[in-house]
Structures are given as structure tokens and as C-alpha cells.
Amino acid sequence: MQYTTLGRTGVRVSTMGLGCGGPSRVGRSTGKSEAEQIGIVQQALHAGVNFIDTAESYQTEAIVGKAIQGRRRDQIVISTKKSTGKEPLTPQLVQEGVEASLTRLGTDYIDVYHLHGVRPEQYEPLLTTVGPTLQKLQQQGKIRFIGITELTNNDPGHTMLQRALQDDLWDVMMVGFNLLNQSARARVLVEAQAKEVGILVMFAVRLALSRAERLQEVIQDLVTKGEIDPTEFELVDPLGFLLQTGGAVSLPDAAYRFCRDEPGTHVVLVGTGNPDHLQENIASFDRPPLTASAVARVKQLFRNVYSVSGQ
Numbered sequence: 001m002q003y004t005t006l007g008r009t010g011v012r013v014s015t016m017g018l019g020c021g022g023p024s025r026v027g028r029s030t031g032k033s034e035a036e037q038i039g040i041v042q043q044a045l046h047a048g049v050n051f052i053d054t055a056e057s058y059q060t061e062a063i064v065g066k067a068i069q070g071r072r073r074d075q076i077v078i079s080t081k082k083s084t085g086k087e088p089l090t091p092q093l094v095q096e097g098v099e100a101s102l103t104r105l106g107t108d109y110i111d112v113y114h115l116h117g118v119r120p121e122q123y124e125p126l127l128t129t130v131g132p133t134l135q136k137l138q139q140q141g142k143i144r145f146i147g148i149t150e151l152t153n154n155d156p157g158h159t160m161l162q163r164a165l166q167d168d169l170w171d172v173m174m175v176g177f178n179l180l181n182q183s184a185r186a187r188v189l190v191e192a193q194a195k196e197v198g199i200l201v202m203f204a205v206r207l208a209l210s211r212a213e214r215l216q217e218v219i220q221d222l223v224t225k226g227e228i229d230p231t232e233f234e235l236v237d238p239l240g241f242l243l244q245t246g247g248a249v250s251l252p253d254a255a256y257r258f259c260r261d262e263p264g265t266h267v268v269l270v271g272t273g274n275p276d277h278l279q280e281n282i283a284s285f286d287r288p289p290l291t292a293s294a295v296a297r298v299k300q301l302f303r304n305v306y307s308v309s310g311q
């Protein structure tokens with residue numbers, strides 16, 4: 001496993017993080033037992049992954065809590081989130097949210113506490129109402145660092161995070177970035193590097209890069225929207241070159257390594273409920289970069305894409 005420093009937090013993190021949400025929720029959404037879900041988290045920890053992302057809305061915080069029992073807390077970086085979707089957030093709801101997360105996680109501090117899936121129009125009100133609460137919780141030692149995550153499916157062009165980068169509150173940001181939509185490079189990562197914001201990547205693989213039929217639909221959608229040029233592609237197997245000459249063993253392998261090696265990213269979140277997939281993904285993070293020519297071609301082919309998440 002490779003490690004890096006999560007921006008200005010100074011925290012040492014594995015470049016692979018385990019995401020306990022997404023379509024699989026470490027197996028909760030795919031019919032796996034509690035023991036199997038705990039097993040996924042422990043398998044990742046055993047391989048040297050030290051960054052675990054969860055959220056109150058995923059209903060996997062208790063799984064993480066059980067998986068880390070008996071381990072040294074200071075060797076695990078826990079990231080969790082307060083939902084922002086339903087009722088308007090208040091300072092009291094955030095304080096109660098932190099306490100409830102701490103209980104479910106079985107710990108007395110959270111390393112990174114995020115506002116979860118913030119829509120562009122929610123940003124200013126949330127900053128005003130609960131920004132000071134997050135700082136207070138940080139001063140109390142209940143959370144070490146303050147984070148924010150975008151709602152990538154609704155905001156694939158990163159409007160909210162571009163606004164958030166104008167404020168100094170956020171130590172860490174979680175952004176959607178992948179082979180298909182690289183718009184975060186110019187819109188988020190350049191400024192985030194200048195401000196030393198820790199960057200967590202989500203949507204590296206998601207559905208479009210793990211299911212061939214979904215990739216075809218997304219490619220067709222991008223052709224229709226005029227964001228890619230069909231004459232530049234082998235439409236039958238649009239990303240086949242990554243396996244043929246790019247050094248990748250599979251599309252998820254290429255997708256995770258592409259994100260890992262993007263300047264300005266620190267942790268790439270991997271979501272799975274399948275122990276075999278997890279083992280394959282751990283191996284991906286130990287592989288060298290994709291070939292420079294394959295990376296250049298991916299950048300060229302998808303240079304104008306900003307409107308799809310890869311879902």
C-alpha cells in the first residue's frame with residue numbers, strides 16, 4: 001500500500017480508502033451479512049488501508065465501529081458525514097449528529113467530519129448556520145478536521161466545491177472524478193492544491209466503469225450532448241486501449257490508478273461488498289502508473305466532459 005499526506009491536515013493516509021457507501025455499502029446493499037460487511041472493512045485494514053469513509057445515511061457506521069474494535073485508534077483515519085438533504089440543518093442537529101456518529105463508531109473522536117452531499121443552493125445557508133458549530137466541535141476535539149462533499153450526480157460540474165474553495169473552513173473535500181469526467185482537474189484540484197486542501201476522490205469506478213453496458217449508455221449520452229467526438233473513438237470498445245497498451249488488467253484497475261496518479265488527489269475511495277473485488281482493487285493500488293500515452297489519450301478523449309457523473 002502507498003501512503004501520502006492528506007493536504008494541510010498533515011495526516012498520513014493510504015492512497016486507497018475504503019468507501020462504506022455507494023451502490024454496495026460494503027455489502028449492506030447487496031445482501032451480505034453483518035459479519036461479511038465487517039469482514040470487508042477488516043480485509044481492507046489488514047491490507048494497510050487506513051482511511052475508512054462512512055456516513056450517518058449509509059447505515060454502516062456501526063459496521064466500521066465493530067470492525068475497528070481492538071485496533072489502535074490512532075492508526076485508523078475515520079471519515080463520516082452529516083446528511084444535509086432532508087430538514088434544514090441547525091447547530092443542534094449537527095451536535096446531535098456528531099454524538100450519534102461517535103456512539104455508532106464506538107470512538108471518542110472523528111478524524112474528518114463532512115457536510116454530506118451539499119447542493120450549490122444549500123452552501124451559503126449551511127456555511128452561516130453550521131460553519132461555526134463545526135469549528136466549535138473541532139475546538140472540543142470531537143472532530144479533528146472539517147470536510148465537505150458534493151452531490152456529484154446533481155452537480156457533476158462541481159459548482160458547489162468551486163464556491164467552497166473561496167472559504168478557508170474546509171480542510172478536506174470529497175469530489176467526483178474519473179476517466180469519463182475529469183472536469184474537477186481545472187475546476188477544483190488546481191485551487192485545492194494551492195490551498196492545500198485534502199482531496200478524497202469518489203465515483204472513480206461507480207457503475208459506468210464497472211458494467212460494460214452502462215459504459216456504452218454513458219458514451220452514447222456524451223456523443224448526443226456533443227461532449228465527445230465519436231470519430232476519435234473505437235465505439236465498440238471505447239476504453240479497450242487501456243488494457244491493450246495502457247498497462248491495465250481491467251477497467252476498474254485502470255480507473256482507480258488513473259485517479260490515484262492525478263496531481264492534487266490524496267485518497268481514492270473504493271466501494272465494494274465483494275471480497276474478491278476488494279482484493280483486486282488492493283492489487284491495483286500496488287501497481288505502477290498507467291502508461292503516459294494511455295493517460296494522455298484519456299485526457300484528450302474526454303477533455304470536454306463535465307455533465308456526467310459515471311453513475
Ligand SMILES: NC(=O)c1ccc[n+]([C@@H]2O[C@H](COP(=O)([O-])OP(=O)(O)OC[C@H]3O[C@@H](n4cnc5c(N)ncnc54)[C@H](OP(=O)(O)O)[C@@H]3O)[C@@H](O)[C@H]2O)c1
Nearest residue numbers: 019020021022024149202204205206210270271272273277
Ligand atoms: N456525496 C457523497 O458524499 C458521496 C457520494 C458517493 C460516494 N461517496 C463515498 O465514496 C465511496 C466510493 O464510491 P462508490 O462506493 O460508488 O465506489 P466506486 O469504487 O467508484 O464504485 C463502486 C462500484 O464498483 C463496483 N466495483 C468495485 N470494485 C470492482 C471490481 N474490482 N470489479 C468490478 N466491479 C467493482 C462495486 O460493486 P461490487 O460491490 O460488486 O464490487 C460498486 O458497484 C462511497 O463508498 C462513499 O464512501 C460519497
